[in-house]
Amino acid sequence: NAGVTQTPKFQVLKTGQSMTLQCAQDMNHEYMSWYRQDPGMGLRLIHYSVGAGITDQGEVPNGYNVSRSTTEDFPLRLLSAAPSQTSVYFCASSYSNREKSGYTFGSGTRLTVV
Amino acid sequence: QQQVKQSPQSLIVQKGGISIINCAYENTAFDYFPWYQQFPGKGPALLIAIRPDVSEKKEGRFTISFNKSAKQFSLHIMDSQPGDSATYFCAAASRGSNYKLTFGKGTLLTVNP
Numbered sequence: 001n002a003g004v005t006q007t008p009k010f011q012v013l014k015t016g017q018s019m020t021l022q023c024a025q026d027m028n029h030e031y032m033s034w035y036r037q038d039p040g041m042g043l044r045l046i047h048y049s050v051g052a053g054i055t056d057q058g059e060v061p062n063g064y065n066v067s068r069s070t071t072e073d074f075p076l077r078l079l080s081a082a083p084s085q086t087s088v089y090f091c092a093s094s095y096s097n098r099e100k101s102g103y104t105f106g107s108g109t110r111l112t113v114v
Numbered sequence: 115q116q117q118v119k120q121s122p123q124s125l126i127v128q129k130g131g132i133s134i135i136n137c138a139y140e141n142t143a144f145d146y147f148p149w150y151q152q153f154p155g156k157g158p159a160l161l162i163a164i165r166p167d168v169s170e171k172k173e174g175r176f177t178i179s180f181n182k183s184a185k186q187f188s189l190h191i192m193d194s195q196p197g198d199s200a201t202y203f204c205a206a207a208s209r210g211s212n213y214k215l216t217f218g219k220g221t222l223l224t225v226n227p
Contacts, residue, residue: 004157031212042120042203042219043158050212058214090157094213102148103215105157 002026006091006106013081013113021076021109023091030096032074033058033103034066036087043090049074050096081113117141118206120218127225133191135221137204140185144206146213149178149189152201152220161202162189194225 007022025032033048035058045058049068063085065077074093078085088110092103119138127133137147148163164171164178164187171178177190191198202221207213 033214035217040123040219042217043215044217045214048212048214059216092157092215096212102160102163105150105159107155107157 004091004093004104004106006089006109008109009107010110011112013078013111015081015083015113017081019078019081021078021089021091021111023074023076023106024072025074025091025093025104026072027093027104028071029093029104030071031094031103032068033092033094034064034074034076035090035092036060036085037090037108038087046076046089078111083113085111086113087111117216118204118218120204120221122221123219124222125224127194127223129194129196129225129227131194131225133189133194133198133223133225135189135202135204135223136186137188137206137218138184138186139206141206141208141216142185143208143210144216145209146207147178147180147187148205148207148215149176150203150205150217152203158203191223194223196225196227199223199225 004025034046035043047066049055091106094103149161150158151161152158162173175192180187204218205215
């Protein structure tokens with residue numbers, strides 16, 4: 001049981017490049033989310049999904065795309081990287097039944113856009 | 115509009131002391147209030163959570179106090195230890211929004227030995 005696995009752990013991109021941050025969970029969680037963490041800003045929701053084929057925008061979705069073709073995977077795509085997207089990105093997953101557990105977070109991807 | 119306000123930004127406590135972190139929310143639809151603990155270089159981890167139908171929940175040295183009328187909740191860490199040094203985030207969510215978490219900005223706790 002690996003929990004929530006994020007790859008890569010570190011990435012440096014040039015402005016304008018695109019890339020995909022990978023997220024996989026093996027807990028059969030229905031809900032998955034992407035957050036970005038910036039100093040003094042807490043964690044802000046980018047996109048989330050309540051099940052395969054269903055996604056919706058969070059608080060800061062601009063510049064990011066997601067898809068959820070399987071229960072296990074929830075990749076985050078940066079379309080054209082900008083320095084403002086330099087951040088630490090966390091993927092999280094949860095059961096839909098709140099009584100079972102809270103969100104489990106991955107260990108993060110630290111992204112630098114130069 | 116910041117929906118969950120957390121204070122203080124940073125907190126220094128002596129070993130054995132009580133650490134208190136406060137959060138206030140605005141959205142009365144929130145019905146789930148978790149606290150997360152984050153160590154440097156790691157993802158946040160669920161510490162303890164409460165629903166608004168109870169005023170207090172205790173798990174070991176960690177206690178959440180909840181005041182529904184004031185729309186406030188707080189985390190108390192009793193007998194604080196150096197190993198408790200971390201960043202703590204409060205959060206709130208509602209069934210109507212599929213329990214999307216809205217986080218406070220975090221409190222950096224340092225427990226001195």
